[in-house]
Amino acid sequence: MTAVPTATPVTPTPATTTPAGRTVVLHDVLDPLSGGREDIRLEVPGPAGPPTGVDGAGLQVLPGLYDADSHLPVLDLGLRESDRWRALAGGATAVNTALPWHLVRTRPLEAVTSFLAGTAFPRVLPILSVSDSPSSEGFAGWLREHGAQVRETWMPTIKLYSNDPFFRANLEAVWAAGCRAAVYFYDRESFERVATEHAGPVHFRHVTSRSMADLVAARPDSTCQTSPHFLVELPPGRAGELHVLPPVPGGADRDGLRGIVAEQVDLIASDHNAPVHGNDGPGLDSEQFLLPALLHLVAGGVLDLPTALAKVTTAAAAVFRPAAGLPAARIVVDPAGTGPAGLWPGQESRRAAFLGVPLAGTVLAVEAAGTARFL
Numbered sequence: 288m289t290a291v292p293t294a295t296p297v298t299p300t301p302a303t304t305t306p307a308g309r310t311v312v313l314h315d316v317l318d319p320l321s322g323g324r325e326d327i328r329l330e331v332p333g334p335a336g337p338p339t340g341v342d343g344a345g346l347q348v349l350p351g352l353y354d355a356d357s358h359l360p361v362l363d364l365g366l367r368e369s370d371r372w373r374a375l376a377g378g379a380t381a382v383n384t385a386l387p388w389h390l391v392r393t394r395p396l397e398a399v400t401s402f403l404a405g406t407a408f409p410r411v412l413p414i415l416s417v418s419d420s421p422s423s424e425g426f427a428g429w430l431r432e433h434g435a436q437v438r439e440t441w442m443p444t445i446k447l448y449s450n451d452p453f454f455r456a457n458l459e460a461v462w463a464a465g466c467r468a469a470v471y472f473y474d475r476e477s478f479e480r481v482a483t484e485h486a487g488p489v490h491f492r493h494v495t496s497r498s499m500a501d502l503v504a505a506r507p508d509s510t511c512q513t514s515p516h517f518l519v520e521l522p523p524g525r526a527g528e529l530h531v532l533p534p535v536p537g538g539a540d541r542d543g544l545r546g547i548v549a550e551q552v553d554l555i556a557s558d559h560n561a562p563v564h565g566n567d568g569p570g571l572d573s574e575q576f577l578l579p580a581l582l583h584l585v586a587g588g589v590l591d592l593p594t595a596l597a598k599v600t601t602a603a604a605a606v607f608r609p610a611a612g613l614p615a616a617r618i619v620v621d622p623a624g625t626g627p628a629g630l631w632p633g634q635e636s637r638r639a640a641f642l643g644v645p646l647a648g649t650v651l652a653v654e655a656a657g658t659a660r661f662l
Contacts, residue, residue, distance in 0.1 A: 311328075311339045650662055
């Protein structure tokens with residue numbers, strides 16, 4: 288897929304268009320949420336052919352996941368196949384992608400919106416992101432002009448970073464635009480400063496301990512998220528080897544977070560970071576393990592299945608409220624164990640959060656808007 292143009296809007300191919308293909312029927316698939324079994328009929332694009340029936344008695348059908356915190360370089364490169372297949376392998380049929388303000392400001396918002404409206408498998412939903420590099424000076428003025436358009440056609444949530452010299456001014460600007468600030472906090476002091484004031488709505492990213500979640504719970508109009516790599520018990524020494532911020536907690540912090548995640552953490556997201564050039568910068572290559580990591584937490588009794596799925600579907604949508612909505616989507620999963628997680632092509636060990644963790648759950652097929660893909 289080509290990158291977003293700087294001036295001419297793109298006319299997207301409707302996601303509901305289904306080329307001629309064939310029907311695959313998976314018989315007797317289990318819906319673990321209802322306990323019922325059904326035949327799953329999948330319309331697969333490609334060469335025309337007669338319907339095919341497959342025994343699906345060992346498979347499960349689940350709702351497509353919404354990964355509400357990922358970082359893909361779509362403005363520069365378009366949606367790359369490597370990023371697409373990582374999302375689908377993790378069960379994500381919709382993803383929030385942080386679009387840097389310094390790049391967005393050079394393009395017509397209509398062009399970016401139109402481009403992303405044509406994405407599918409997964410559907411890419413834009414969220415504006417404002418950091419200190421390059422400088423965010425001027426963002427508040429830009430948002431006064433474009434805030435309604437961002438709020439109504441993207442989502443009423445904007446990412447900010449506490450190390451930005453203009454953080455406070457940008458925070459006030461986000462609230463003035465009728466939006467929620469989704470904040471990454473670089474230190475405990477800035478986290479507590481915002482957590483203990485009651486000035487406007489904040490979504491606290493990367494809660495890594497019970498004490499952090501308690502502060503958020505005490506603040507009005509506040510929500511928070513965490514990620515599987517903060518919850519899954521990693522092999523000894525792995526947390527210290529990872530190239531990610533904030534650092535992965537262990538011991539009492541992890542155990543305390545696991546104890547309250549069902550009640551006090553609003554959503555779970557991968558925080559997947561797809562680098563543009565090599566594996567530079569902090570961040571994990573983790574979206575491909577989103578569903579297996581959730582199923583691992585379910586197997587370990589940290590979350591029950593309905594709660595785990597809600598935190599990556601309806602609960603996440605309730606916090607971010609993407610204007611485009613989520614696609615009606617489902618995934619077909621083989622729940623069998625897959626053994627210790629390994630490295631994906633091109634992945635470095637320091638970016639592989641679950642390396643060596645025994646996981647289960649392989650996404651076999653994805654369906655959205657009446658069209659299916661087999662992985």
